[in-house]
Amino acid sequence: MKLNDEIKNIYGIVEVEVEGFFTERYINLCRINNVSVWDIVTKSNGIIIFKMFAKDFKKLRAINRKTKCKSKILKKKGVYFNYFRYRKRRFVIILVALFLVISIISTKFIWKINVTGNSKISDEQVIDVLRNYGVHIGKCVLGINTRDIVKNLRASLEDATWIGVDIDGVTLDVEIVEKTTAQMEAKYQNGDILTSKAGTISKIVAENGTPISNVGDYIEKDRIVIEGKIYTRTNEILDVEAKGSVFVENEYVFSNTYSYKQFNKKYTGKEKYSIGVDINNKEKYINYLDKSLKYDIIKNSSDIKLFGNTISFCSYKFLIYELEEYYLSKEEIMDMAKSDAKNFLYNDILPNCKDAEVLTEDIEVTYEDEEKISLNVIYKINEEVGYFKGR
């Protein structure tokens, strides 16, 4: 079975037997008259069999006359002949045609309404709104304007911030983005914007409401910066929901004292081992250690629970070390303080700030003697501190 033959089958193929004296001439005339023939086989002397398209069969009449050959069809093959057989069964043809027509028409109706993205708004609610508008299962797609549906849905469903409607074949897809709780609270509340931290105001952006402080003012914590009121020309006061952002500059200080003399652990390489028992976090082990030496302890334990008590069997490994003295220079201490301050900045300060920007970094010595030095690392940070508070 060749793919080429299957494609040819669609058009309808006939197998023809030709009998006569000049079969070679017959083949050549076929070629000249643009009759495509293939699979030419000689059955016996003067008889050839070949395949050709059914539509070209009428062209053979002239060639037959010229060459005085006789041709007859041996086999008919292809989709064309298969359906030609059922041409007189009108009822079947009508049914097939009817089926095709119905299936084509039915694609022009809505058979499914698919609502996605909703959690508070129920599917039934959406379908009811659509039904009131005139869109329901079984409605013809033609003439439906999705923009109008969206407008209607948005007017009826207040809890939705965005609605998308799309007709995909026979399905009406409704995609809903609902409001968050913060958005819903904010919608119905008048209030002001206050500061969550004290500091010098660096920037005020009032989108709605009236700012009552100026840039450069020092402001305490929990004070109103943008008031949720609008003063009209006729001296009317309108309560509104204050919107905007307030930036303040704050100083954060990291202070620490460092001594010039530092100790470094130097392990001797000697180890000691012991075992012990731990009952309800009370530890007992065989202690034969020399108290004049210093040890690092590595403990391994396995627990057993017995009558509500936890018993742990422990093994101990003691690593003996000596302390080695060394001295740091002032510059080295400064670097150490800077790296400690940076850790403090990234781990403790910046995670608690909103939209923070580090403006300056200063280091100052507060106390210094022969043994130790106290340092302050001061960060100036610009951060957003405004928060909304309803009345």
Place this chain on the structure above:
Amino acid sequence: MDKKKNKKIFNRINFKKSMNNAKENFIDILNLPKELSGNYSKITMIENNELLIEGETSVVDYYDNYIKIKCSNIFMQIDGYKLKIEELSNIELLVSGSIVNISFQNR
């Protein structure tokens, strides 16, 4: 009158020949494949099972074990078993079967 007619015919034949020569020369200069001129046939074989002849062809003799084909400049005789013309069109001819011998004869 007849002499005049004959002269005209000879002139036409000469013109055709000179055009063919020009075509061949042009193909020679550009090192293009010779079959492009249309005066030659291209023969391709796949082992001894398939033989494809591209170019103007016509079948002279056709039997189960022997086919004689007229190419543009030569006659080609194919001997073999279960020989079959699989495709026949204006540009090509495809013979399949087990081919034993091919011989050529100048026209």
